[in-house]
Amino acid sequence: MAQRDAEFxxxxxxxxxxxxxxxxxxxxELDSAIGDADHGxxxxxxxxxxxxxxxxxxxxxxxGTLRVAGRTLISTVGGxxxxxYGTLLRSAGKALxxxxxxxxxxxxEALRAGVDGVASLGGAAVGDKTMVDALLPAVSxxxxxxxxxxxxxxxxxxxxxxxxxxxxxxxxxxxxTGHLDPGAASSALLIGALADAAAAGAEAGGAEAGGAEAGGAEAGxx
Amino acid sequence: xxxxxxxxxxxxxxxxxxMAAAHPELLVDEEHRLIVRRDAPVPGKVGLVSGGGSGxxxxxxxxxxxxxxxxxCPGEVFTxxxxxxxxxxxxxxxxxxxxxxxxxxxxxxxxxxxxxxxxAEDDGVEVAxxxxxxxxxxxxxxxxxxxxxxxxxxxxxxxxxxxxxAGAPLARVAAVARQASEASRSFGVALSxxxxxxxxxxxxxxxxxxxxxxxxxxxxxxxxxxPVMTSAEIADFTVDALLADRMxxxxxxxxxxxxxxxxxxxxxxxxxxxxxxxxxxxxEVARTLVGNYVTSLDMxxxxxxxxxxxxxxxxLWDAPVSTPGLRWGR
Numbered sequence: 001m002a003q004r005d006a007e008f009x010x011x012x013x014x015x016x017x018x019x020x021x022x023x024x025x026x027x028x029e030l031d032s033a034i035g036d037a038d039h040g041x042x043x044x045x046x047x048x049x050x051x052x053x054x055x056x057x058x059x060x061x062x063x064g065t066l067r068v069a070g071r072t073l074i075s076t077v078g079g080x081x082x083x084x085y086g087t088l089l090r091s092a093g094k095a096l097x098x099x100x101x102x103x104x105x106x107x108x109e110a111l112r113a114g115v116d117g118v119a120s121l122g123g124a125a126v127g128d129k130t131m132v133d134a135l136l137p138a139v140s141x142x143x144x145x146x147x148x149x150x151x152x153x154x155x156x157x158x159x160x161x162x163x164x165x166x167x168x169x170x171x172x173x174x175x176x177t178g179h180l181d182p183g184a185a186s187s188a189l190l191i192g193a194l195a196d197a198a199a200a201g202a203e204a205g206g207a208e209a210g211g212a213e214a215g216g217a218e219a220g221x222x
Numbered sequence: 223x224x225x226x227x228x229x230x231x232x233x234x235x236x237x238x239x240x241m242a243a244a245h246p247e248l249l250v251d252e253e254h255r256l257i258v259r260r261d262a263p264v265p266g267k268v269g270l271v272s273g274g275g276s277g278x279x280x281x282x283x284x285x286x287x288x289x290x291x292x293x294x295c296p297g298e299v300f301t302x303x304x305x306x307x308x309x310x311x312x313x314x315x316x317x318x319x320x321x322x323x324x325x326x327x328x329x330x331x332x333x334x335x336x337x338x339x340x341x342a343e344d345d346g347v348e349v350a351x352x353x354x355x356x357x358x359x360x361x362x363x364x365x366x367x368x369x370x371x372x373x374x375x376x377x378x379x380x381x382x383x384x385x386x387x388a389g390a391p392l393a394r395v396a397a398v399a400r401q402a403s404e405a406s407r408s409f410g411v412a413l414s415x416x417x418x419x420x421x422x423x424x425x426x427x428x429x430x431x432x433x434x435x436x437x438x439x440x441x442x443x444x445x446x447x448x449p450v451m452t453s454a455e456i457a458d459f460t461v462d463a464l465l466a467d468r469m470x471x472x473x474x475x476x477x478x479x480x481x482x483x484x485x486x487x488x489x490x491x492x493x494x495x496x497x498x499x500x501x502x503x504x505x506e507v508a509r510t511l512v513g514n515y516v517t518s519l520d521m522x523x524x525x526x527x528x529x530x531x532x533x534x535x536x537x538l539w540d541a542p543v544s545t546p547g548l549r550w551g552r
Contacts, residue, residue, distance in 0.1 A: 028420060028421055032418075032421060032425045032426065032441075033426075034442075035440075035442060036275075036300045036301075036418075036425065036440040036441055036442055037300070037418050037420065037421045037425040037441060038298065038299065038300050038301050038418065038420055040420075041230075041231075041298075041420040042298065042301055045298075074304065074305060074337065075304050075305070075306050076304065077301075077304070078275075078297045078298055078301040078302050078303060078304050078330065078334065079275075079297070079301040079302050079330035079334075080302070080328075080329040080330035080333055081330070082302075082304060082330070082333075082334065083305075083330070083333035083334060083337060084333070121333065122329065122333075166329065166367055167329050167367055168328065168329065168367065168440070168442055169442075170367045171359075171360050171367070171370065171438060171442055171445075172442070172445070173361070173445060175445070
């Protein structure tokens, strides 16, 4: 089983920043259908700040890297996405403690703890048309990274027919159906970036992270 | 829509620099995104802090000053501020009597203010929180994020601000805020979509000849679309929606609010219609405010807020206030 260090987490978050920047206008477009048209720009600002912070003062362990990244998102994103994504990374980081390397199974467990943190902070469950719809099936599929990517994308796509019960889209009632949830879409990007980081590590001969298929996703290939 | 801006990313910072230049009586911290009363902290006075996404001006920054807010935390456009802002604001305005957070009920605002309250309490500041959730357009609020905070925010901030200015302790200021919040009901109508700087275009498509009933203040679409109605018809629909939710049993404060792009000429005409309906329904209006106070960028449209008051709240409403957006009695 592959070992993951601070560098791996940093590569994941850099890939996430690239994916969010690339898809910022798509996220904003999705948000304008059922929200308030700012998800892309907020996420781009937050993840750019994460990359800058980690370059400036890189923690030496994966848990510390996730905690710093989470705090940075809370301080820079705003909206609901800031505390929610910040909590995802911080809770995962806390679960990892200060170990310099962790195996894939521990990272998966930590990310499950992170998703639990998101669900409890936002009070959301699967089916509420939120980030959780993409995140929960994805972390359940870990440490199989390609399967996690696919689960996140399917979970996000499955939000289209749902009626929102949390967040700003919930104000629309039945009119929230027929739209992809922007938070689920950005969550799929984050998981896609994780799969990319794992696949890149495997290609570099560092580990056997499983099939490096890009899965035909917009989250995909860099 | 052409916008009077430089770059979309700079809109909030540019506006803060302009506020600083226009209002030397305020301390505007562009770097940390704070607008604070220059004489803060006032010793022994409860500090009132609010904030929210930008794009609703004069809410909240325009309501900072004696008799209203001690500090406001502007977020990005339509995006709640981050906890660091509110924690810093709480420290700046705590005169030893504690701090009240006035929070509009949106998932993001609630999460960020809650995180800030925890951090401020770690720093030894006593913090109370009052939610504003006055928008009756949100139905079955048990199954949603709950009613939105809209026009009622102005009443909560003014009435609680007056109580704090008069030296009331934190529990009393919070009770006034809660009473004002519970007594407020709002309903909004959009005649056009707002244009966000990030998107550079409308956030929803409203075909010519239609209007949107039950909108919020963030360009989120409303609940129902109808062919264009007259001012009188909109007043009938709006007041009916408000009174169906809460029939006042005493006099009310009335806010006839513009969403940003509707001229005062139309708002006054609309106010005449609102007063007609309220008179028909035997609702006594104690005070009226007409203007653009809780806006949604350049959206055309209006909202109506009723806030039932007793003698104490009416006295607090009439108390002096001196802010860029609201000023009387001094």
